[in-house]
Amino acid sequence: MLELVLQQVVNGLLVGAIYALMALGLMVILGILNVINMAQGELYMLGGYFSYFAITLLGVDYFTSILLAMVFAAVAGVAVERLAVRPLLGRSVFTVFLSTFAVSMMLQDLAQILWSPDPREIPTPFAAKPMILGPIFLTTQRIFIFLLAVTTVTGFWAFLRWSRSGMAIRALAKDRDAALLMGVNADRMHAATFALGAALAAAAGALLGAMFNVYPTMGELPLIKGFAIVIMGGMGSTGGVFVAGLILGIAEGLTAGFFSTGYVDMVAFGTLIIVLLINPRGIAHWGRSGA
């Protein structure tokens, strides 16, 4: 029994770290632009595909493919911002939602047409050879992916904390007018934020895609789970969102272990609903409330 619990917890931590990446990308776009990027799931999916093609067509190694995927996705993110978000400045929140929702639908179909719905597997350099750590079953692949995920989250946090652009982004989120008076170019920062959010989503897609599969609709659920994590973790808190991601991963893992896998996806929503009822401001009690 205990072995099962531990095993599922470890599995869950891994998936959770990747969910957290997705959520952080959503959070930063939401915090700066007050926009829910409904296409975030598709940027995640594109990340998986970019990584796959980088390896199979360009012949780069896995790590480089992740970086390339992040770069390409960042470009795609800026394109989404310029074409589907910026022209709608001043119109209702609902209109922007619909706009990114439309982009999401189009990207899904485009992927299906271009690359067929058949799932692909990203080839990784790790042997699938299992490692046994006490009662827990691991593979080197999984350990590396977890480390990569944590590294990316840390890198993101460090970027926000210490880089000048990161400070500008945080300033814009906290007090827009004051940030403008510092000479921050809000327009450019919006594009940069979308690029950043897209890069994070792409990283998540490339990482998870290596563990499981890459297919056109793979972004649908992670989008909503990501949003649930942002709510649970608290807007504006990298640490809170990361922890919330891990918790969700573990909860899903335990559900898969003890109940049926069919209900795994509902864990996110169940927790979201509970959090909504108790405290919509999230674990970190930070930042803007649900207002």
Next chain:
Amino acid sequence: MLELTAVQAGYGPAPVLRGVSLSVKEGEIVTLIGSNGAGKSTTLRAISRLIPVRAGTIRFRGELISNASSHLVVRRGLVHIPEGRRLFADMTVRENLLLGAYTCRRSELDARLARVYEWFPILGERERQLARSLSGGEQQMVAIARGLMIQPAFVMLDEPSLGLAPKLVRQVAEMIRSIRAHGITVMLVEQNARLALELADRAYVLQTGRIALEGPSREVLDNQEVRAAYLGL
């Protein structure tokens, strides 16, 4: 250096500025005073381009800025230190100051920081403290120092004495004099009319969106109409 001609601006349908014309010459301290709701802060926000200018023109050093975006105005050397200080509360003093120098090159940052610490030594001591943990007077100091980081040619201060005890108000007054001594032109918006007129060379009195009175501050201080405008007598 700064010239406003018949500027109209406001928020939504409210016409706050109904045609404001004023000018500030290099090296001056000019103050804009008036009762609440007269439009003083709105004037500064129009200049720093936080709100759109509906009519009229604003020129800074001869260049038209009425339609420019706010970050451009900062790059031209015009800094607006807003009402209520608006520090980034969860960031340290140092981070706030660095953000003030956002438009500067990375290589210049250390020098600028050092210069500001020379000017305001207490800030050097409190470098790593979170902005929200500072006292009101210290926060005002950070706000001013932050504005000076880019070594601007022109500084606009919005109600720097707001919420400060008299002793601190004196300190702020000293800071403003010191700014002018460094060759920076100052525009001061104040509700505390006595303080403002004491510091400034010239004054404009704003009333319901228009300039009601202007002149050397000595004259404005003695003017009965100003009293009346403030107290409705």
Next chain:
Amino acid sequence: MRRAAWGGAFVALIALPTVVVNPYARHVLLVALMFSFVALGLNVVLGYAGQHAFGHPVFFGVGAYASALLSVRSEWPVLAALAGGTAVTTLIALAVGYPCFRLRGIYFGMATFAFARVIYLVAQNWIGLTRGPMGIPSVPPLELLPAGLVPGVAREVRLHVSLVLLLALTLALLHRLVGSSVGRSWIAIRENEELAGSLGIPALRYKMAAFGVGAALAAIGGGLYAHYVSFVSPSELSFHYIGFVFIMVVAGGTGTLIGPVLGGLVFGVLPEVLRVAEQARNLLLGGILLVTIACLPEGLVGLWSRVSSWRRVAREDAGEAAPDEGPQATQYVEPLIGAAARASDSLEMQSVTHRFGGLVVLSDVSFRVEPGTILGLIGPNGAGKTTLFNIISGFLQPTAGRALFSGVSITGCSPAEVARLGIVRTFQITSLFPDLSVEDNIRTATYLWSRHGLASALAHTPAFRAREAEIERMVEETLRLVRLTSSRTVPARALSYGAQRGLEGALALAPRCRLILLDEPAAGLNPEETAHLREVVLGLRARGLTVVLIEHNMQLVMGLCDRIVVLHHGEKITEGTPQEIVADPRVVEAYLGSDPVRA
């Protein structure tokens, strides 16, 4: 003229099967009609109540499942199953809506979206109930007009006719609902929820009602669909259908009744048309959605309005509609005010203190306002005056102390509750219902004494009609008082600033409250408008109302107020008559500033 147009459209719609003969086209038309219901449902939530419930269209699928299950498993007759399914769906919707409404804006929207996803997953996985991905086949067919009644007519035609009739009935009922205080309250919440609250409209209750009504309509559409195609599967709960419904509502135009029907009909053919392009269905759908957003910001309805723009141009030619010229205002106050203020209508602040983020905004403020007097609240910027208003009107809870009205504590009440107790307020920044006409603004503001329930609104009972007549009388009188009669149909956003301020005053009078809080009513007014304001406020006092006034226009304050309270840095520094205040050196210092050298 409009009735003729509606009648014509109705006849044309019913007669369509005579022109459309191709069975596939007829099928598409039927599906489009059913989707009109769903679009109408989303429009109630989104267009009228202004709640961005992104996941709401899922109730189409829920209604389909509910009706199908009731008729297949519980073997209810089809019509009963439809009704039961609608009821069940509405209950589910209310249960879903309640936690979601704890959030605001996009967070609320995404929460509904998440719930929609959960419902989909439940349908996929709860095989015992829903048979999972296999769906529910052999759902009994729909026979609204039994074959026996109209022999010889094909099934689809019978179905078409009965659907059009049902749609017409639904539209008629919705029209009544929207034109009643229920609809006005929805629109008020959409336009300016804060203002609606201050006028006594309990926002949550009405939001839930809109959510529920919208879900019921969507469920009807879903149930009809289920019994028509005789098959229900989880795909009816998927994002595809959510996307379709969005397009219909957005393309049709929100906030009108005809919009979603138009959208439903025109774009209801989409699912069928796009079946051809199987692979690229979503690609096309997404593209159409983007094009719609870009080119039809107001939907087909907006396009139509622009085409028939001659009416619009005439209205906008009024330019910035300014207040009318006219005789003195006070004579119109008389019929406006209901019962004169009762002697016990005093307002008392007891040691009110408010802290916010480490700052002390108000510190131990106490004073009393005698009924039937005008109190002025003055002080420099940041003194805490508006905070005090927010505390009295229920928008803020004080850290300590309380406010009493007629001896009863009102601390802890919501804004709507405070309004019900008899206190109304205006806001520092102009607060109106911007897209409503002047007269609709005033009608909406009468909520407290003019509201009626769902039943009487739908049935147009005599009580309802009497109430409506009273509302109209009030609107007439108020329009004359604030001199806006000639601008009555102008949307509030198109008024000149002075006129908007006047309208704000009208909204404060419409609820017939006994205590009015005015927050800087003279801000931005020219001398003539200020004089008019003075007359109106004096007239209010003459009728026994109590007024508390925040103002910076000292002349106005001195000439109007019976007593004045002066706040500075959150403390009450003094109170007294205008003469006493003007002579008080502390007041002079507070305003002009202290001499820093001597301080």
